[in-house]
Amino acid sequence: MPSPTVVEVEQDVFCVTGTDVNWVLLREGADLTLIDAGYPADIPAVEESIRSIGARPDDVRAILLTHAHIDHIGAINHFHDKYGTPAYMSAVETSHAKREYLEQAGEMDVVKNIWRPGMLRWSLRIARAGATRHVTVPHAAEFPTAGALDLPGAPVPVATTGHTSGHTSYFLPSVGAVVTGDSLVTGHPTSRRVGPQLLLPMFHHSEQETLASLDALASLDAGLLIPGHGRPERIPIREAVTTVRERAIGKSGSAHA
Numbered sequence: 540m541p542s543p544t545v546v547e548v549e550q551d552v553f554c555v556t557g558t559d560v561n562w563v564l565l566r567e568g569a570d571l572t573l574i575d576a577g578y579p580a581d582i583p584a585v586e587e588s589i590r591s592i593g594a595r596p597d598d599v600r601a602i603l604l605t606h607a608h609i610d611h612i613g614a615i616n617h618f619h620d621k622y623g624t625p626a627y628m629s630a631v632e633t634s635h636a637k638r639e640y641l642e643q644a645g646e647m648d649v650v651k652n653i654w655r656p657g658m659l660r661w662s663l664r665i666a667r668a669g670a671t672r673h674v675t676v677p678h679a680a681e682f683p684t685a686g687a688l689d690l691p692g693a694p695v696p697v698a699t700t701g702h703t704s705g706h707t708s709y710f711l712p713s714v715g716a717v718v719t720g721d722s723l724v725t726g727h728p729t730s731r732r733v734g735p736q737l738l739l740p741m742f743h744h745s746e747q748e749t750l751a752s753l754d755a756l757a758s759l760d761a762g763l764l765i766p767g768h769g770r771p772e773r774i775p776i777r778e779a780v781t782t783v784r785e786r787a788i789g790k791s792g793s794a795h796a
């Protein structure tokens with residue numbers, strides 16, 4: 540696997556890109572919060588990204604999850620087994636992480652969409668990254684408190700359901716940023732667009748609910764969008780939500796969108 544790309548998007552806020560997916564490091568003194576954990580094959584890249592900012596993997600106080608898809612949970616058991624790192628998420632998403640049910644695009648969804656530009660190459664790349672591996676997170680735990688979490692960066696969970704039933708974004712009030720996971724992205728190898736957008740419908744448990752829950756993001760005082768896929772973007776989050784909704788309407792209202 541190639542080395543991860545690490546960008547300090549705000550002081551002590553790092554957006555890292557692994558195999559077509561991002562994770563985020565929040566630093567406070569010597570302690571870190573890790574939001575999301577890449578594909579299974581990204582484990583060395585997650586550790587490398589931590590070392591690249593002068594920290595150690597056991598400095599991670601907790602892993603926060605946006606949602607329990609394979610491209611976001613890859614290193615989570617490794618951190619638990621090796622460093623005892625807890626993993627927090629919404630109550631609903633704990634059941635998903637434990638694989639009591641699965642809300643994830645399967646191989647058949649990929650096959651049906653293989654004609655789309657970029658799909659074949661992307662699917663081969665993620666297969667090598669462990670996309671078809673069955674991973675469960677037995678230690679998945681609900682947020683210990685409501686509101687801002689007592690963790691480095693003091694992230695505030697914001698329910699943005701739809702992509703999965705328990706999907707959560709994280710607002711960082713001190714820097715005016717929001718980590719949106721897959722509720723709102725800025726790019727993907729299966730999309731020709733750059734900028735705020737939704738992933739393809741095949742990736743969402745409910746696209747309609749994903750769009751509706753963007754209300755929760757639009758009300759945040761944030762000017763920096765840190766997505767699960769694509770580049771971080773400096774844009775008022777309210778504007779990003781408007782763009783995404785206009786594109787979604789354009790898509791259903793016109794045959795050549």
Ligand SMILES: [Zn+2]
Binds near residue numbers: 608721767
């Ligand atoms: Zn994803």
